[in-house]
Amino acid sequence: MxxxxxxxxxxxxxxxVVILFSLIGCHLSLGRACRKAEAAFFDRSLLRDxxxxxxxxxxxxNCADLANRLLSVVGGDNEPYAEAYxxxxxxxLDLLDALERRDIxxxxxxSQALAEAVEAVKAVKASGAALSDSYDDYExxxxxxxxxxxxxxxxxxxxYILAFREDVLDRFPTGLLRHLAFVDAPETFP
Numbered sequence: 413m414x415x416x417x418x419x420x421x422x423x424x425x426x427x428x429v430v431i432l433f434s435l436i437g438c439h440l441s442l443g444r445a446c447r448k449a450e451a452a453f454f455d456r457s458l459l460r461d462x463x464x465x466x467x468x469x470x471x472x473x474n475c476a477d478l479a480n481r482l483l484s485v486v487g488g489d490n491e492p493y494a495e496a497y498x499x500x501x502x503x504x505l506d507l508l509d510a511l512e513r514r515d516i517x518x519x520x521x522x523s524q525a526l527a528e529a530v531e532a533v534k535a536v537k538a539s540g541a542a543l544s545d546s547y548d549d550y551e552x553x554x555x556x557x558x559x560x561x562x563x564x565x566x567x568x569x570x571x572y573i574l575a576f577r578e579d580v581l582d583r584f585p586t587g588l589l590r591h592l593a594f595v596d597a598p599e600t601f602p
Contacts, residue, residue, distance in 0.1 A: 487544025
């Protein structure tokens with residue numbers, strides 16, 4: 413008990429407590445700021461201040477909807493398209509799952525898989541295989557998918573995140589504190 417009565421021990425305990433609570437506060441506040449920046453992936457209103465009026469989450473939902481329309485045009489029982497149909501269906505489900513979980517890296521991987529599946533459908537169509545008896549327009553769906561992909565590629569989300577990192581996370585002393593408090597930087601969209 414005499415150990416705690418010494419002035420040097422009291423000062424040491426005080427310093428440790430101050431540092432510990434400072435790091436906890438830094439972790440909480442920087443973590444909250446990083447989560448808010450990442451939320452802009454799904455909420456376009458957070459990007460408006462940066463001059464961006466659409467968010468990747470909206471474009472990815474649009475791609476998933478268009479992929480569903482493409483699935484109906486291809487047809488699940490249309491033999492020449494069977495493999496491409498399953499690839500497209502699986503990629504769409506993975507994309508929807510990633511969006512529901514709000515997992516940006518998984519959404520990027522699923523988006524890439526969806527683009528590859530659409531290319532597989534295009535290749536089967538180019539070989540002369542007939543489509544199902546759907547009333548939806550294949551050419552319009554493909555054009556809309558290409559447009560949604562172009563909008564996704566040209567979205568300002570990654571620029572917003574890089575500016576956030578540069579303006580907030582990479583400045584001294586925040587950059588040092590961020591590493592000491594184990595705060596991960598917001599994810600960019602691959």
